[in-house]
Amino acid sequence: MRRLILPACLGLAIICTSVMLVSARHQTRSLFTERQQLRTQQQQVTDEWGRLQLELATLSSLSEIHRRARTELQMQTPKQVATLTLPTQP
């Protein structure tokens, strides 16, 4: 009887580790899939950011603002007497 204890324990240990191995494998794969998804998401967000930056740059183009201020809003640079220039705050 006593002679069987050690092999039984070892057998049990083998079964345990195999189950753990399988679960670890599974976990690795699901984490990897999640990582891939996040990476794709990150890429999409980056691309969206780039696109928005481009859009912003197009909309805030100084020549366009200049043109619209002058023609649509009839804005003009004030004469010197009307200009108050303050020094930049440190």
Added chain:
Amino acid sequence: MSRRKPVTPPSGRHRFLLGLFALSALLLSWRAIDQQLLQQETLQQKGRNWQLKTELQPAYRGEITDRHGTVLALSTPLVTFVANPKVLTAQDPNLPALAQALGLPLSRLQAKLKLNKNKYYAVLKKRLPPDQATHIQAVLKTHQIPGVRGEADTLHRYYPTSEIFSQIVGFANQRGQEGLELAYDEHLQGITGKVQVIRNGKGKAIQIHQQSRLAQDGKPLILSLDHRLQYIAYRELKAAVTRHQADSGSAVLLDVTSGEVLAMVNQPGYNPNDRSARQGPSLRNRAITDVFEPGSTMKPFIVAIALEHGQLQANSQVDTSGWITLGQRRIQDHTELGQIDLTTLLGRSSNEGAARIALSLDKTTLWQQLTQFGFGQSLHTGFPAEATGHLPHDSQWSRIDQASLAFGYGLSATTLQLARAYATLGNDGVRLPISLLKQDRPASGKRILSRDTARTVRQLLHRVASPGGTAPQAAVPGYPVAGKTGTVRKVRRGSYSEDRYRAIFVGLAPLEQPRLALAIVIDEPGAKEYYGGRVAGPVFANIMREALRLMQIPPTPEST
């Protein structure tokens, strides 16, 4: 109990069957040996090839921004639109709207879907720019069109400021080709990642086998330039070049106190987004790559050197009556000014007066001091094809060479070098290194002129942009400026041309404590006017006025 039959020798049929079995066994074992031992390597390789896939992870090229973070160059992917023909069929009622958004004829779209009707994937339109892609996404959403999606395709480099920063930023395809895109290519490029993944039966990646190279995006580049100042400089220079029908022009605006370049523009320019425009002389960043004789804009340096070495005092008088004869040549002013002070000498730009001062100086001292101002020296901006200009060594000077230097002939410089030399006068005689990138810490400079001399020369230069000077057009309301005109005959076929000029104005503002140095060069004005004061002067005034306002520099009280 039956007695065992005596073993009879196998009949022919038996033998044949046995033989067949033996042969099959032999074949099978051979096959096993072949597969397991001989072909092991190839077969394992095949398996790995199916299971392992090498994926490249793209690295984004770093963006280029101005000093305030405005984007000047940006990489973003083009978008390819694909459909799932199992979901979106050729009979879908929304197809006309989709076809219009994609810019495809309806029949083409239907044909594409029909052709791939048994597949899950059909490319509709390849590599669309992001703005068009946004529009299509919007159409997909409003019409609720199923089974179509946009996929990120190859990266494309955009230059939203178009022509305004064209020569300074340059452009890149896969790698930097021109301008700062080329100069800082390594910095901007980034590293493409490489990873081996294990795939499952459906071809989906399930695990990383080996990451052989980590993807690393390129680093951003922050320029010292300010896009608002750049825009103003661009607008004014372009207007002047057009108005005077000039061949070309360039302008450089420097921060006197830090040595940073705030604006640098050249005409003609080009649109870097248009690949067909990426050629010819408009690519040249003339302000850095083209040299010219600086003409009368050299005079303040001659006066400064004479003051510094005690040859002159601030209140000295110079006799310009008559002329100087040196060998074959005679140096004489258009209008004889007689006995004049230094303010008049610079204000009226007397060649004879400047030549007399230059001739009174020691050759070596003059050469050394001009070198200190940066003439004939590299600026180390790192910009591709930066020119150093040329200042002959004093051992090669004849008397006439020495005299000609005083009014800017016989040496050459770039617009940037000229602006920098004036910035040194503006910075009370401390020369700063020039930078195209934003500086976080103040640059350490080198004093090459005493503070008093620099201030005196600036005061002397005030007259130029006032009534009675050579460039009253360069005056800026509210801010006294110091500046100097230059009208230079161009060299044509080895001699000086009679009708081709270069108009120059370089100046500093505000006079008492300069913050900005601005150099304007307009090449071959074709219309009637060609004088530096009349052609380049107003450009200086227009840019400087706006720049002072945008930098929130208060006007000088007495002059308002």
